Amino acid sequence: MYNYPYKLQKLINEVSRLPGIGPKMAERIALYIMKREPEYTENFKEILDGVKDITLCTRCFNVSDGNICSICAEDNRDRLIMCVLESPEDVVMVERTGKFKGYYHILHGLINPLNNMLAENLRIRELCDRVKGSNGEIKELILAINHTVEGDATALYISELMKEYAAGVKITRLAKGLPTGSDIKYADEITLGQAIVERKEM
Amino acid sequence: MYIKQVELANFRSYNSLKLKLTPGINVFYGINGAGKTNILEAIYCISTGHSFRAAEDSILVRHGREAMMVSVDAVDNGIERNFLLEYDSKARKKSLKVNGTKLSRLSRLVGMVPAVLFSPENIQIVKGEPALRRRLLDDMLSQVDNDYFLTLAKYNKEVAHRNYLLKGIKEGRIRRDSLGVWNTQITQNGIRLLLARFSAVENLNNILQNDLTGDKFSIRLAYTSKNYTVSDEQALRESYTAFFAAKFEEEIARSVTLIGPHRDDIEISYNNMPAKSFSSEGQQRLTTILIKLAEGLLIKSRRGVYPVVLLDDFSSELDEPNSGFIGKTFSLFKQILISTTYKENLRGFSPAKEFIIRDGEAGEMY
Numbered sequence: 001m002y003n004y005p006y007k008l009q010k011l012i013n014e015v016s017r018l019p020g021i022g023p024k025m026a027e028r029i030a031l032y033i034m035k036r037e038p039e040y041t042e043n044f045k046e047i048l049d050g051v052k053d054i055t056l057c058t059r060c061f062n063v064s065d066g067n068i069c070s071i072c073a074e075d076n077r078d079r080l081i082m083c084v085l086e087s088p089e090d091v092v093m094v095e096r097t098g099k100f101k102g103y104y105h106i107l108h109g110l111i112n113p114l115n116n117m118l119a120e121n122l123r124i125r126e127l128c129d130r131v132k133g134s135n136g137e138i139k140e141l142i143l144a145i146n147h148t149v150e151g152d153a154t155a156l157y158i159s160e161l162m163k164e165y166a167a168g169v170k171i172t173r174l175a176k177g178l179p180t181g182s183d184i185k186y187a188d189e190i191t192l193g194q195a196i197v198e199r200k201e202m
Numbered sequence: 203m204y205i206k207q208v209e210l211a212n213f214r215s216y217n218s219l220k221l222k223l224t225p226g227i228n229v230f231y232g233i234n235g236a237g238k239t240n241i242l243e244a245i246y247c248i249s250t251g252h253s254f255r256a257a258e259d260s261i262l263v264r265h266g267r268e269a270m271m272v273s274v275d276a277v278d279n280g281i282e283r284n285f286l287l288e289y290d291s292k293a294r295k296k297s298l299k300v301n302g303t304k305l306s307r308l309s310r311l312v313g314m315v316p317a318v319l320f321s322p323e324n325i326q327i328v329k330g331e332p333a334l335r336r337r338l339l340d341d342m343l344s345q346v347d348n349d350y351f352l353t354l355a356k357y358n359k360e361v362a363h364r365n366y367l368l369k370g371i372k373e374g375r376i377r378r379d380s381l382g383v384w385n386t387q388i389t390q391n392g393i394r395l396l397l398a399r400f401s402a403v404e405n406l407n408n409i410l411q412n413d414l415t416g417d418k419f420s421i422r423l424a425y426t427s428k429n430y431t432v433s434d435e436q437a438l439r440e441s442y443t444a445f446f447a448a449k450f451e452e453e454i455a456r457s458v459t460l461i462g463p464h465r466d467d468i469e470i471s472y473n474n475m476p477a478k479s480f481s482s483e484g485q486q487r488l489t490t491i492l493i494k495l496a497e498g499l500l501i502k503s504r505r506g507v508y509p510v511v512l513l514d515d516f517s518s519e520l521d522e523p524n525s526g527f528i529g530k531t532f533s534l535f536k537q538i539l540i541s542t543t544y545k546e547n548l549r550g551f552s553p554a555k556e557f558i559i560r561d562g563e564a565g566e567m568y
Contacts, residue, residue, distance in 0.1 A: 111383070113363040113370070118380055149359045149387075157383045188310065190348060 008034060059130070061106040061123045063088045071095075071104060078102040080139045084127065084158065086110055086146065094144060105130065110150040111157055117150075119157055127158070131166045140170040147176055203315065203507050204537035205245060206282065209273040212264040214240040215562045223539070226554030227532055230541045231567075236559045238541035242319070242512045244272045245539065248285045249317035249510070251298065251308040260291040268292050276315050278507055285315060313345050316509035318498040320491050320516075327493065328477050328486045332467035339399050339468065342497050346504040350398050357391040361459050364388060369457040389442045392462040393435055399463060400425055400432050402500065409496040409503075414531055421477075421489050424469040429461045488524045495531055508536035516540045517547040526550025 003009060008030060016026030033041065056062070057069035064070070071077070071091070081102035083094055086109065094100050107122045131138050143158060145151045159171045177195035178187055187195070210219040215237040230238040239255075246254050247262070256262055263270045269290040276283055286299040298305045305311060327334050344351040364384040370376030403425045410421050425432050430441035445461045453460050470477045470489060477489050491513070501509045511532075517525045529551030532538050542548060545556075556567040 113366045113376075113380075113384075118376065120377075149356050149363070152356075153360075153363070153383045153387055156386055160382065190352065193348070 056106075060104045061108060061126065062091050062104060079134070079137050081142065082131070082138050082140070083142045083144050085144055086151075090144065100142070107145075107154070110145060110148075110154045112150045119154075122154075124158060124161065128161060128165045131162065131169060136166075136168065138166075138169060140172060143171065143173045145173075147174075203276055203278040203510060205274055205315075205510055205539075206277050207273075207275040208241065208245060209271075210241075210244055211271040212267040213244055213262060213270045213272055214264060216240065216264065217562060219562075219564060221557065221564055223537070224555045225537050227538045227540065227551060229548065229553040229556045230539070230559050230564070231543065231545060231556065232541070232559035233543060237562055238559045239321075239514050241559070241564075242514050242539055242541055245274060245315075245510065246317060246319055246512060247272055248274045248276075248287055249311075249315045251287075251296075251311050254319055254321065259289050259296055260294075262289060263291045274315065276510075309351070312348075312351060313505065316345055316501050316505060316507055317512055318494050318501065318509050319512040319514065320494040321514040324490050324494065325483075325486050328470050328481070328489050335468040335470070336463070336466065338493070338497070339402055342500065343398055343402055345509075346501055347398060350395065353391050353394050357388065357395060357463070360384060360387045360391060361462065361464055364459050365457060368454050368459070372454050372457055385442075385446055388459065388462055389439065392442070393438045395463040396430075396438060396466075397435065399466075403432075403468065405500050405503070406493070406496045409499045410492060413499055413534060414492050414496060418527075419473050420471075421492055422471050422474075423493070424471070425466065426469050427466040429465075484519055484521060484524060487519050488528070491520075491528055492531075495528075495534075498535060502535075511535050511538040513538065513540045516542045517549075522549050 004012065011033065012023075012026050012030040015021060015029050016023050018026075021029070033044070054063055054065055055067075057064040057072055058067055059072045060069060062069045062071065078101045081100075082105055083100055083102060084105050084107060085091060085094065086107055088106055091104055091106070094104075105123065105127050107124065107127070109117050109122050111117060111119055111122065131141070141158070141162065143155045145154055155173055162169050162171060175198050176191075177198055178184070178191060184192065204225045205223050208219075208221050208223065210216045212218075219241075221241070230241055232238040243253055243255065243262075252259070253262060269288065269292075271289075272287045274285045276285060284299075284301055286302075287296070288299075289296045296308065298308060298311055300314070327338055340350075340354060344354065364381065367376055367380050367384065371378055371380070403423050407422055410423075415421055429445050430438055433441075442461060449460060459465075470493070472481045472485050472489050475481070477486055481489065495511065498509045498511055501507070517528075520528070525547070526549050529549065532551055540548070540553075557564045558567060
């Protein structure tokens, strides 16, 4: 049976391994790359080559192109408050809100034993060291992690640990509830129920 | 709530079928394999989103066809709503529409058309493994309490995580102090489930005695656990703490979480004797049906909606007094749908509407 030339097959196979890309789409992308002029692939190669220079910030473990990421390098952020996140892509989300001016700490996952993710595989130890090392400067940790079984366990683990390491630190989690601009009529009863439980005084 | 009309297309043995039902007792007669259970199954699917006897949705599609449809018009307090369940076996897609609007998740369906089902296999609730009795409570509480439904899903996952950690500790891969948060989580969510179950058992016992058996005989449920008694939150918390301190090694050795709602049982007694070992087949059947009817009345009292009662293959083993006794309790419900082989099986009550099912078609009896 006829198949593409070997090198093209290899490209298709590699592309199809990218998240969210099926075999048909992989074929389309591979053929597109193939048809482009040589400068395109040269440039692409260089970009891919540059990936190895992306590292993790030694302070907050966000993605970075140097030892210290651009956020940690900013000197005028609020030092009293720190936002704890599951992964680097969450930083962009929180930054876009414009509501948080402190520094971050990225855990790189949540406690998930079934996937062999334990507390020691996450950057929790480093979080403790940072909080402790701040000598009481950090007053609050916002745990901006998912409200799932794994997120709950991780949040609980961190808050228990903080009682030991830095007892004075206030620990908060994101509120659950209604999305902005939504109509109560169309909210499901679970979300609305949580919004009632977590209501705020005016 | 009652079902006014049910319509099937390519569902099981039916090419197409449309039946108008009425409040009260509706009976489907038919020989074995005629397709009478299929009608109850279709309504159960509308109630829960899945079948009570097909492990896979594709089995529900008529042989040689690709998609099936069940449409039910249900009336609650004078308000009529249409529920449409569609399954496409080629795309493996199931969808449910309420008055033409698609539900974003099938779990949103839970409790919209409440139903209780009795089928002959349910006698295993009395005779069989504890898991079946736990499931009885879980299914019932999930229908009346959204919080229970969500907590149960969380709890099961937490137990899975914890068991995996126990196994890792046994194999020396994981540190012994990794369990801390999981102990806290299963204690908290476990107790939430337990308190809901305790009160459900108490409710069921009251309903059984006050509304169903009276003083004629007694059917009682007793919640049992190796590690705690029926008590309040504080006492349960203490039991969990004591358990974790005493049984840690055993849990590691067996790599299983040995405390909590997933390990408990519900003892069922008939006239103060364990129904599992002392009751006859007929008494066990009677016990099961009455527990199911009690479940129906509990749903009614908690949600304010009458569930549709589905009795599959009714009275195959009930004698005349027992069949008549159950018949009298039917007046406590809005609608009962019964499938049975012969008219002679129904004693002590009279149907409002009767159908004869034959070769994938249903004829109304006048």
